[in-house]
Amino acid sequence: MPTTERLVNLLATFCILSWRIFWLTMLNRATQESKASIAFTALEIKILQRLAPDRQSESSRSSKLQTCLIQLACLGGYLNRAKDPPPGNMVIWRGMSRLTDIELGYLMATENVGN
Numbered sequence: 001m002p003t004t005e006r007l008v009n010l011l012a013t014f015c016i017l018s019w020r021i022f023w024l025t026m027l028n029r030a031t032q033e034s035k036a037s038i039a040f041t042a043l044e045i046k047i048l049q050r051l052a053p054d055r056q057s058e059s060s061r062s063s064k065l066q067t068c069l070i071q072l073a074c075l076g077g078y079l080n081r082a083k084d085p086p087p088g089n090m091v092i093w094r095g096m097s098r099l100t101d102i103e104l105g106y107l108m109a110t111e112n113v114g115n
Helices: 003-030 042-051 065-075 089-110
Strands: none
Touching: 003 065, 003 089, 042 065, 042 089, 065 089
């Protein structure tokens, strides 16, 4: 495959990823009571609840979108202090990158690898 075609494919992939990160950032700022399932898969929600439990609510099984987005931002380094502004694109991107790596590791570990 020529180099220009590979570069076009890479740019298309980056466009999709950057759109999702920007969309998640704006969802966090615009919605309050939506379900997390509109932006995350069931496995992503499960991983977020295990890795970055919600400190504000007693039940960490909450599947609200805003809770999951804050948990995602915490994976990216967001401290979630009282006076902190809402997380930005960079923090969401770092969190999404870590979540994807963890999800791939989980999927590989649950499969029978090497047979």
